[in-house]
Amino acid sequence: MEGLKLSEAELMIFIHPSQSRNVFQGICRELSSLLFQYNETFDGVLLAYDATVKSKQAKILTGLHPYFGVRVNTRLLLFDPKPKSFVEGKIAKISPESIHVIVLGFSAAVITDVDIREEFKYRVRDGEGSFVSRSHKRHALKLGTMLRLQVQSFDEEVMHIAGSLLPENTGCVKWLEKKSEEALPTDRDHKRRKLA
Amino acid sequence: MGAEEVETADLSDKALVSAIREVLASAQSGDTDQYNELVQLMYIKKKKSGDDAMAQPEVPDDVDVVAQRETLLKILSHSVACLDDVHHNHLLQLILGTRIWDHKPNVIYALLDLIISLATTSGKHLSSCLDTLVSNLRSQPRKLDNKMLEVLSRVHAALHKISYLVPLAPSILLPILAQSMPSVHDKARLQVVVPYVKNLLKLENSSIIGKVVGKDILMMVMGRFRDLDSEIECDDNLQNDSSLAMFDMELDVAVEGTLVSKLLDDLMVESFNHLKSCQDAGRLDEVFENLFESFENLILNTQKLKFSQFLMFYACSLDPENCGVKFASKLLEKFLSSNNNQVTRTNAVTYLASYLARANFLSASFVASMLKRLVDECADYCRTCNDDARPEVHQVFYSGCQAILYVLCFRMRSILEVPHFQSQLTPLESVLSHKLDPLRVCLSSVVSEFLIQAKACGLFIVSDAFIFDDLSESELSRALGGFFPFPWLLEKSNSLISPHFIKRSEVKKTYEQAEVTVYGDTDNEEDSDDDVDPDNEMNKMSITPKHSVMHETERLLKMPSRISPSTSPRESL
Numbered sequence: 159m160e161g162l163k164l165s166e167a168e169l170m171i172f173i174h175p176s177q178s179r180n181v182f183q184g185i186c187r188e189l190s191s192l193l194f195q196y197n198e199t200f201d202g203v204l205l206a207y208d209a210t211v212k213s214k215q216a217k218i219l220t221g222l223h224p225y226f227g228v229r230v231n232t233r234l235l236l237f238d239p240k241p242k243s244f245v246e247g248k249i250a251k252i253s254p255e256s257i258h259v260i261v262l263g264f265s266a267a268v269i270t271d272v273d274i275r276e277e278f279k280y281r282v283r284d285g286e287g288s289f290v291s292r293s294h295k296r297h298a299l300k301l302g303t304m305l306r307l308q309v310q311s312f313d314e315e316v317m318h319i320a321g322s323l324l325p326e327n328t329g330c331v332k333w334l335e336k337k338s339e340e341a342l343p344t345d346r347d348h349k350r351r352k353l354a
Numbered sequence: 355m356g357a358e359e360v361e362t363a364d365l366s367d368k369a370l371v372s373a374i375r376e377v378l379a380s381a382q383s384g385d386t387d388q389y390n391e392l393v394q395l396m397y398i399k400k401k402k403s404g405d406d407a408m409a410q411p412e413v414p415d416d417v418d419v420v421a422q423r424e425t426l427l428k429i430l431s432h433s434v435a436c437l438d439d440v441h442h443n444h445l446l447q448l449i450l451g452t453r454i455w456d457h458k459p460n461v462i463y464a465l466l467d468l469i470i471s472l473a474t475t476s477g478k479h480l481s482s483c484l485d486t487l488v489s490n491l492r493s494q495p496r497k498l499d500n501k502m503l504e505v506l507s508r509v510h511a512a513l514h515k516i517s518y519l520v521p522l523a524p525s526i527l528l529p530i531l532a533q534s535m536p537s538v539h540d541k542a543r544l545q546v547v548v549p550y551v552k553n554l555l556k557l558e559n560s561s562i563i564g565k566v567v568g569k570d571i572l573m574m575v576m577g578r579f580r581d582l583d584s585e586i587e588c589d590d591n592l593q594n595d596s597s598l599a600m601f602d603m604e605l606d607v608a609v610e611g612t613l614v615s616k617l618l619d620d621l622m623v624e625s626f627n628h629l630k631s632c633q634d635a636g637r638l639d640e641v642f643e644n645l646f647e648s649f650e651n652l653i654l655n656t657q658k659l660k661f662s663q664f665l666m667f668y669a670c671s672l673d674p675e676n677c678g679v680k681f682a683s684k685l686l687e688k689f690l691s692s693n694n695n696q697v698t699r700t701n702a703v704t705y706l707a708s709y710l711a712r713a714n715f716l717s718a719s720f721v722a723s724m725l726k727r728l729v730d731e732c733a734d735y736c737r738t739c740n741d742d743a744r745p746e747v748h749q750v751f752y753s754g755c756q757a758i759l760y761v762l763c764f765r766m767r768s769i770l771e772v773p774h775f776q777s778q779l780t781p782l783e784s785v786l787s788h789k790l791d792p793l794r795v796c797l798s799s800v801v802s803e804f805l806i807q808a809k810a811c812g813l814f815i816v817s818d819a820f821i822f823d824d825l826s827e828s829e830l831s832r833a834l835g836g837f838f839p840f841p842w843l844l845e846k847s848n849s850l851i852s853p854h855f856i857k858r859s860e861v862k863k864t865y866e867q868a869e870v871t872v873y874g875d876t877d878n879e880e881d882s883d884d885d886v887d888p889d890n891e892m893n894k895m896s897i898t899p900k901h902s903v904m905h906e907t908e909r910l911l912k913m914p915s916r917i918s919p920s921t922s923p924r925e926s927l
Contacts, residue, residue, distance in 0.1 A: 194522065250519055255432045256475060258519045266520040268475050270435040317522050318477030 159246045161239035161309070165200065167232050168212070172225040185209055185230055194264060196314035202236030203317060205262070237262065239309040239319060246306045246331055249299060252287045254280045259305050259321065267319035269307055274323045297333045304331040374429045375436050382441045389442070395423050396448040420458055427464035431471040439478070446479075450486045454505065455495055462505050466512045474519040484527050487513055488534050491553045492546060510556060517562040524566035531557075532574055538581040544613070547582075548620045551575055555628040559635070569644040576648035579621065579662040585614045586660065618661060619844035626668050626850045633672045642669050642677045646684060654688075654701050660839055663705070664851060667713065667838060671854040674715040682706060682716070682724055689754065690731060700753035701837075703728070707757035708837040711764035714856045718768040721761065722775045728758050733781035736788045745795045755785060755792035759804040764856055766807045779813070 177184030189207050196203050212229040219225045239245050247261035257274070259267040278289040278299065291297035299305060306328050307321035327334065374392075381389035430437070430449075437446060449469070454462045473483035487509055494506060517523045531554065536547040558564045558571045632641045645666060653662050670678040688694055688702035710721045735751045745752065762769070770776055786793055793801050807813075 194525075251474075253432075256435070256471075258474060260519070260521060264521045266474065266477075266522070270475065272435070313477035316477040316480050316520070316526065318480070318520070 160243040161237055161245050162205075163202065163236050163238060165202075165234045165236055167200070167234055169230050169232055170227045171230050172219070172227050173216075175224055175226070178226070181228060182209075182211070185211070185228060189232070194317070196317075200234060200236055202238030203265075203314070204234060205237050206235040208233045237265070239312050241309055241311060243309050244306055244328070245309055245319065245321075246304055249301055249303045249305055252289065252299070252301060254287070257289070257299065257305070257323075259307065261319060265317040265319060267307060267321045269321045269323050273310070273321065278323065291329070294333070297330055299330055305329070306331050306334060370425070371429055371432055374426070375433050378433065378436045378438070378442060382438055389445075392426060393445050393448065395419065395426055396445065396452075420461060423457075424461045424464045427461065427468050431464070431468035434468070434471045434475045437472070437476075450479075450482050452486070452490075453493060454490050454509070455493065455502070459501055459505060463508060466508055470512050470515050473516045473523075480516075480520060480523065481526055481530070484513070484516070484523065484530050488527070488530050492534050492536075492550050494549055494553075496545075496549070506553075510553075510560070513557070514560055514562060517566075524563045527563065528567045528570055531571065535574060535578060538578070538585060541613070544617060547578065547617060548624065551578065551621055552624050555624065558641075559628070559632070568641075569647065572641070572644045573648045573651070575625070576645075576652050576662065576665070579618070579625075579665065580652050580656055580659060582614055582618045582621070583659045583662045584656070586618070615844060619846045622661065622664070622844060622847035623850070625665055626847060629665070629669050629672060638669065638673055639676060642673075642680065645669055646681065650688075654705070655697055661844065663838060667709070667854070668851065670709075670713065671715050674713075674717075678713065678716055679720065682709060682720070685709070686724060686727060689750075690727075696749055699750050703750075703753050703757045705837045707760040711761045712838050712856050713854060715854055718765065719772050721765055722769050722772045722778075725758060725761055725769065726775075726778050728754055729779065729782050729785065732758065732785045732792075736785055736790065739790065748790055751790065752792055752795045756796040756800060758782065759796060759800050763800060763803045763807060766811050766813070770811055770813070776813075 171185050171188050173181060173184040173188070177187070186209070189204075189209060192204050193207075194203060194205070209230050209232045212231050216226040216228045219227065245261050245267070247259040247265075247267055249257060250260050251258040255271045257269045259269070261267050274289065277291050277293060279292055281288055281290050286301060288301075289299040305323075307319075307323055308325050308328055310320045310322050312319050323329065377388045377392060380386075427449075439446070449465070449472075452465060454465060457465070469483045469486060472479045474480075491506075491509060495502065498506060513527070517527070534550070535554075536543055536550060538544065554571050554575055558568045564571070629638065629641070632638045649663070649666050653659060653666075666681055670681045685702045685706040689699050689706065691699075694702075706724070710716065710724055732751060732754045735748075735754075739748065739751070742748075
C-alpha cells in the first residue's frame, strides 16, 4: 500500500522540569501528543514512533520555566497519501451514491458515485447493497471487502480521503491479486514458446 | 417480479434526485430561482422561542409543506457531494442550524440521515455536523414523551454512526461537548445541565464513542459536580459572619442556593443510576479506574466539597470486594508515597479515614488491615523522625495519627473483635505517647471521642485531662463529619446513599452500653499531666492558624446543618 513511509529523524525535544525524574516518559509524552495529527515538519500523519536518547547531555533553556532539550533519534511511521497514489481499506458502508472505506483503522475514505467507473453497477441482494462488475461477475464490492482506491485528495485536519475507483487497477484487492496471478503463467508459457 | 418493482421505484427516485442535483448545479452557475424555492421549504413558521415548546400552542405547518421538506431532505442526503459551501451556503446554514425539536418526527429522521451523510462524506462539514447534533442534545425539552425519546435515541444513533464511519470523530466531538456544557455561572440556563449530563453519560456508555473519550467525559462530569458543589456553602459561614448586609443578600440569593442543590441532587441520582447500569453491564471496573483518575485530579485536593466525593463512595458500595478495596488501597498508596506533596498526602489519608470509618460494606478485617499499615507507618516515623519540635514539620505524621483515631472512633468495637488485632495495635500506644505528642496536635473533638471509646473498650488507660465534657453532643457529631460528611442533605439521592453509611448514632450506642468511668482514674502510665495548669492545656490543645493543615481539617469537619446560599461576593446580583 502506498502512502506509508518510514522516516528517521533527529529531534530536539524540550522537557518540562517536573518530568526530570523520568525523562523517557516525558519524551514519549511529547511524541504521543503528536500522534494521529498531520505534521508539516514530518510531512505526514504520525502513526507510530520509536525513540532512543542520543546523548544524556541536555541543555537547559534560560527563561521562566527551565525546560531542557534532549536530543533524540527517532524512527517515525508516517502516513502521507499523495494524490494519485493508491491506498487500501475495508468497506464500512455501501449506498447507491457512495462507498465509505476505513483505511488503516483511523482514516475515513469516501468514493462518490461519480468516481466509480461505469463497470460497476449497484445491486441489492438479500437486503444488502453491493457494487458488481458488469464484465467480471465475480468482482463484487461488498460490506467488509478490502478495497484498493486511488487518492484524489487528503484533508489533513480530519484525515479524510476523497477517493476514486476510476482507474482500472482499483477494486477488490483479492480479486485484483487473483487476476494478476492468473496473468503470470500465461506470460511464462508465451516466453517459453518464443525461446523454443 | 419484486425486483422489477424495486427497479421502477429506483427510477422515479433517480429522476427526483437528478432534478434536485440540476437545481443545485444551476445555483452554482448563477441561476438561483429554483434554488431559492428549495431554501424556502426549509424555513418553518417561527414560534416564540422558549425552553418549553410544549407550552406554546402548536402552529401546524401545511401537511404538503412538511412532506415536501421531508422529501427534499431525503434527496439531499443522497446528493451531499453536490452541496457546495459557497453557492449553497444558505441552505447548509439552515440545515445545520435546525432545532430538530421543532419538527415532525419524519422530518427529523430525514434530517438526521442528511447530517450523517454530510458529516461522513465531506471532511469539512464534520465539525459543524457534530456541533449541530450536540446543540440539539443540549436544547432538548425538559419533558420528553415517547416520540421525543425515540428522537433522542436517534440523535445518539447518529453520533454513533458518524463515529463508526469516521474513526477520528470522537476526538473531534470531545471539545464540542466540553464547550456546550452549561456553565455554572450562567444561572438562567443552568437547568439544562441535568439532561445534558444524562446524555454525556449515555455517550460514555456507548461502545465507540465511550471507548475513545469515555475517560474525558467522566472528567467533565466530575468537574461540573465540583463546580456545583463549591457553589453550595455551608451554614457555619453565615453564623460566623455578623454583617447585617448579608441577610439582605440572603433573601435575593436564597432561591439560587436551592436551585443549585436541587440540580446537584438530580445529577447525583443520574450518576448513581449510570454507575449501577455500568455494573450491570460488567464494566464497573474500567469505569472505576477512570472515575478515580478524575477524583485524583479534581476532588482530592479541592477543599469544602460535600457531595462530589460520594460518586466514589457509591461506586465502591456497588462492588465492595473489588472497587471498595481498590479505593482504600489507592488512597493509602498516595499517603505512603513520599513523592506526593504534603497537601495530597494529608487529604488522601483524611479521605481514607472517613471512608474506612463510614462505609458499612467494608469488612472489619479489611479495615483492621488498613489500620495496621497506618499504625506501622506512624510508628516507623516516630522511630526515624528528627528532633524538630515544631508541629508544622510533621504534618503528614499528625494527619496519619488523626486518621487512625478517627477510624477507631467509629469502628473500635468491631475492629477489636477481629482476632489478634488488639496485639497489632500495641505500636499505637507508643505512637500516642511519643514526644511528638499527637494527642495534643490532633483535633480535640476527635481525640476526646477516641479516648472516651478507648476507655469504654478498655483499650488503653486514659488520662482525665483529655476528656472534654463541654462539647455538646451536636457539636461533637458535627465535628466528626469527616470528608464524607453526613447527614446527606440532598433529598432524592438520600435513599441511595444512606444504606451504606455508618451513622454516628449507631456508634454511640455501643459505648454507652459499656461501663464508662470517666472520673477518678488516677493511675495512668501514659501522661503525667496532672500538675499542668488546665487552662494552659486548653490553649495547647486548640489549633493555631499556623498549623494550616489541621486548621483546614477542622473547618472541613464542621458539618453543614442546612444548605444555604453562597455568600461569596461574586454571587451578588
